[in-house]
Amino acid sequence: MKFVTLNNGVKMPQLGFGVWQVENDEATTAVAKALEVGYTSIDTAMIYQNEEGVGKALKESSVPREELFITTKVWNSDHGYENTLRAFDESLERLGLEYVDLYLIHWPAPQYDEYVDTYKALEKLYHDGKVKAIGVCNFEIPHLERLLKECEVVPVLNQVECHPYLSQNELKEFCAKHDIYVEAWSPLEQGGEVLQDEAVMKIAKNHGKTPAQVVLRWHLQNNTIVIPKSVTPSRIEENFQVFDFELTSEEMNEIHKLNKDRRRGPHPNDMNVR
């Protein structure tokens, strides 16, 4: 496993395991499998409704707490200072943990304009030692600029949709300039067309690897953190086998050229669902 050092000195595995759209019971089985394979970073959220299932797998595992890196997120309906503090306590209880490693704002939900107060609650949790690091998801450059201006703690990362068809170059540049990691959600484009892209398949064949492994490797070599999701045991293993080969700069460029600025999810400005 490769670790990255976040801007507050905390170390985080560059490859983690996501559990969006995984039922609570299934989350226990999938996370148990992931831990067995060697993943130690797990990405959940209140809105996934599987924090309990994730917590059960963590409790039953023999991996020591200090070796785990657990991320959860505050949902749009819990924005605001007091609401966020309450929502955090509820997440912690469902997870059965005493702290989380990373707490994120799930979406900026700009229509409600409460993400600054929400972030201030994250800062309090950070200062109180209930979270080791804080950050955001789906923040566009103007949202980040506002946090940098009005808050004290620089987010350690921005978790955004990112894959070869949505390479997020401008946002990546902005984040790099401010020492904010980019973490890719839907890194495999939700198992979509990118895994059948001719260029990706050709590179995969050259290395005796699968298209998914090539796409994950592309993210890693871009210095992006990745959290692929799978409930399929063989794929959970496959997605972990990405540290034993390297893409050439020509191969990296070929994949860079695939960008279509094409999203699977909504644009952050439009995601105000509560």
Ligand SMILES: NC(=O)c1ccc[n+]([C@@H]2O[C@H](COP(=O)([O-])OP(=O)(O)OC[C@H]3O[C@@H](n4cnc5c(N)ncnc54)[C@H](OP(=O)(O)O)[C@@H]3O)[C@@H](O)[C@H]2O)c1
């Ligand atoms: N912050 C946010 O707003 C946000 C939004 C979306 C996601 N996320 C996080 O990011 C994580 C990953 O994103 P995601 O779940 O949307 O998409 P993803 O990881 O890009 O893709 C998951 C899909 O790809 C399939 N898959 C996994 N490994 C594969 C492989 N080796 N070969 C072929 N297909 C494969 C999975 O199928 P099976 O499961 O059937 O194997 C699943 O259908 C989420 O689980 C969640 O933790 C965050």
